[in-house]
Amino acid sequence: xxxxxxxxxxxxxxxxxxxxxxxxxxxxxxxxxxxxxxxxxxxxxxxxxxxxxxxxxxxxxxxxxxxxxxxxxxxxxxxxxxxxxxxxxxxxxxxxxxxxxxxxxxxxxxxxxxxxxxxxxxxxxxxxxxxxxxxxxxxxxxxxxxxxxxxxxxxxxxxxxxxxxxxxxx
Amino acid sequence: xxxxxxxxxxxxxxxxxxxxxxxxxxxxxxxxxxxxxxxxxxxxxxxxxxxxxxxxxxxxxxxxxxxxxxxxxxxxxxxxxxxxxxxxxxxxxxxxxxxxxxxxxxxxxxxxxxxxxxxxxxxxxxxxxxxxxxxxxxxxxxxxxxxxxxxxxxxxxxxxxxxxxx
Numbered sequence: 001x002x003x004x005x006x007x008x009x010x011x012x013x014x015x016x017x018x019x020x021x022x023x024x025x026x027x028x029x030x031x032x033x034x035x036x037x038x039x040x041x042x043x044x045x046x047x048x049x050x051x052x053x054x055x056x057x058x059x060x061x062x063x064x065x066x067x068x069x070x071x072x073x074x075x076x077x078x079x080x081x082x083x084x085x086x087x088x089x090x091x092x093x094x095x096x097x098x099x100x101x102x103x104x105x106x107x108x109x110x111x112x113x114x115x116x117x118x119x120x121x122x123x124x125x126x127x128x129x130x131x132x133x134x135x136x137x138x139x140x141x142x143x144x145x146x147x148x149x150x151x152x153x154x155x156x157x158x159x160x161x162x163x164x165x166x167x168x169x170x
Numbered sequence: 171x172x173x174x175x176x177x178x179x180x181x182x183x184x185x186x187x188x189x190x191x192x193x194x195x196x197x198x199x200x201x202x203x204x205x206x207x208x209x210x211x212x213x214x215x216x217x218x219x220x221x222x223x224x225x226x227x228x229x230x231x232x233x234x235x236x237x238x239x240x241x242x243x244x245x246x247x248x249x250x251x252x253x254x255x256x257x258x259x260x261x262x263x264x265x266x267x268x269x270x271x272x273x274x275x276x277x278x279x280x281x282x283x284x285x286x287x288x289x290x291x292x293x294x295x296x297x298x299x300x301x302x303x304x305x306x307x308x309x310x311x312x313x314x315x316x317x318x319x320x321x322x323x324x325x326x327x328x329x330x331x332x333x334x335x336x
Contacts, residue, residue, distance in 0.1 A: 073240055169181040
């Protein structure tokens with residue numbers, strides 16, 4: 001098997017979606033990587049993205065470093081993985097990002113690493129943000145599903161998409 | 171059939187505790203390298219990288235860090251290694267951190283070598299680092315090291331991938 005394999009791609013249709021989910025994830029890889037591009041219907045500029053595993057929206061935590069012409073850092077009691085571009089932001093702009101999840105089938109806690117950008121060529125620091133983060137799912141179960149949600153509300157708009165890749169180290 | 175751009179070169183799953191892990195005799199047939207480290211240690215430790223056994227003062231790096239409460243940046247120059255961590259250190263609990271390093275154009279003999287590294291530890295923080303090895307030599311080996319008196323724990327996994335641009 002190749003080292004880097006596409007498992008699934010999901011693209012939101014015209015009706016929008018409250019969550020994006022990858023389920024029944026094959027347990028035959030070593031690590032997972034998710035690449036995404038997201039926008040929401042919420043009447044704001046950018047919104048927080050939240051991820052959880054195996055349908056259980058619990059036992060998550062994270063630390064985030066961000067820059068928007070200034071820098072800062074914050075922590076959450078859920079797995080934060082960046083920002084979606086919200087409806088009041090520049091038209092046709094979607095946030096993009098990547099998530100890496102090593103050893104997702106193992107029997108230890110699950111760590112995650114993410115990068116996310118929402119660049120809209122604006123002079124306002126309120127609507128552009130780049131972030132990096134470390135997340136932790138404090139559970140020892142193998143990951144069989146991954147769910148994205150909009151922490152601040154709204155739905156993912158049409159053309160939001162995410163691709164799940166499996167990476168094998170042997 | 172499509173070409174495979176991303177290939178495993180070597181995986182090391184530690185069967186005994188060691189302070190250093192080296193990938194040697196790296197094939198020169200790829201364009202870039204990626205290292206993924208899923209490790210834990212005997213005690214919390216920074217993670218260091220050197221190339222080709224060079225421990226001279228030929229390394230520098232800049233790191234952007236965030237702890238969840240504060241953020242900042244630090245630099246080091248004329249160092250004996252590239253420190254891949256600042257707050258995103260390797261801990262003694264398995265499964266609590268992710269470390270990756272991207273090494274572009276590693277086999278050329280014209281340019282100095284650059285490393286882009288991420289260290290993500292929910293225990294302490296997030297680091298994004300850029301490192302430089304001031305050498306035009308092709309990279310044939312990579313050594314990962316911990317703080318002295320610390321060891322990588324049994325079960326730690328380090329994987330070297332090669333990426334082909336064509």
